[in-house]
Amino acid sequence: MDGPASPTVHVLDDLDASSAAWERISHDLPHPSPFLRPWWLRHVARGTPVHLVVLLDDEPVGGAALTSRRVLGVDLLRPAGHGVPCPDHVDLVAVPGHEDVVAAAFADWFARPGSRVLDLAGAPERSLAARSLAVPAAPMDVAPYEPLAGAFLETRSASFRRNVRRTEKRLAGLGVRQWSATAATADAALDAFEALHRDRPDRAALLADMPRLRPALLEAVACGEARVDVLEVGGRSAAVTVAFLVAGRLALYQLARSTEREHDGAGTALLVRVVEQAAAEGCTEVDMLRGEESYKGGFASQQRVLTRVRAAHGVRGRLLLAVWDAVRRVNAWRRP
Structure with missing residues (x-):
């Protein structure tokens, strides 16, 4: 009598062959997490993509999406977008009920001969x-969030x-126009996003990553999993937001804002508009993503703990x- 099937692991350098299954499982x-969606993995990975797909009876039941680079003879494995893009809720993925199978398969793969971290x-x-x-x-950060029901601002x-x-009233006196990017206008919205960040030296690292982020965002907008919104004041861009929409959650990813005094508060006003519009369209939560920046306190009263998982195999x-x-x-x- 045959026993239960053993899982097998396929290691791919891209997800094209299994993208439909990965899209379903990660959803x-x-x-x-938006940072496990195929459009993110396709474009944002730095280094060599290492995609593990665990199959049971020839059906994908989960896996891992990582990138690898060689350091002193060791394979250093990290999530796609590690560093400035700041992905969060990155982990192994598994079909509900198959977590143990995926965990065991990943452990076996990680423990194969060779050195890796x-x-x-x-x-x-x-x-x-x-x-x-x-x-x-190990706890490393938090991600503030807020359930959505009804009018958010209230x-x-x-x-x-x-x-x-008060900000809305003041800006209205200068002439306000908000527009949400479509697939046809997303490039123009991202141009406005980058232009606002060029006035801020602290955003130089993010701008340096835009050649990887832009194609991911364009694909996400086209498939309805991202929105880029522009708030114009007096005919000029005053704020641009980038947000993700996955499985009924709005994740506020980036905000670019003008540093001109007459545009004070435009970023917050646009964020509120985006959240209220998403709530009206059926989103059940706004996720502020990784970080405890002070402005997030006005938007979210709850938080999730984010961690850092590190492991090593082999002497090196x-x-x-x-x-x-x-x-x-x-x-x-x-440090002082």
Whole structure:
């Protein structure tokens, strides 16, 4: 009598052959992340893409989307967009009920001969990768969020409502126009986004990544999983937002705003508009994504913990991770 089927793992350098299955699985996760969607993985990966697809009875049941680069003879595995693009809720993906199968298959693949280090920054608190490799998921950041029901602005504090309404009234006197990009106008909206960021030296690193981010955003807008909104004041761009729409969640990803005094508050006003429009269209949550920036407090009263999952295999892998930890401790000690 035949026993239960054993999972098999396919390692691909792109997801084209399994993109439909990956799209379905990543959409149906308990917390679907835009940073695991095919359009993100296709364009934002830096290094060599390493896509693991776990099959059971020849059917995809989950996997991992990583990138690899060689460091001192060690394969360093990270999520697509590691660094400035700041992905979060990146983890193994699994069809509900098949988490153990995917975790075991990933652990076997990670433990094959050779040296490697996994560095998964922005993983969820209950990370399947951490469970797979029996390592801790160390808290590293939070992602504020707020459930949506009804008129969003009415659920905010009195001072927040008052400030937004004053800003809207002032900007209206200068002439306000908001427009949401379509597939045909997304390039123009992203041009406005980049133009506003050029006035801010602190956004130089993000601008340097736009050649990778732009095609991902264009594809996401075209398939209805992103929106780019422009707020014009007096005929000039005053703020541009980039947000993702996956499985009924609005994830506010980037905000570019004018530094001119007459445009004060335009960014907040546009964010409120985008959230209220998404709520009216049926979104059930606004996710502010990774980071505790002060402005997020006006939009969200709850938060999720994000973690960092790190593991090593092989002598060189363990040595690299140990040296990395030592350098991090020294740097932390040196900080005032």
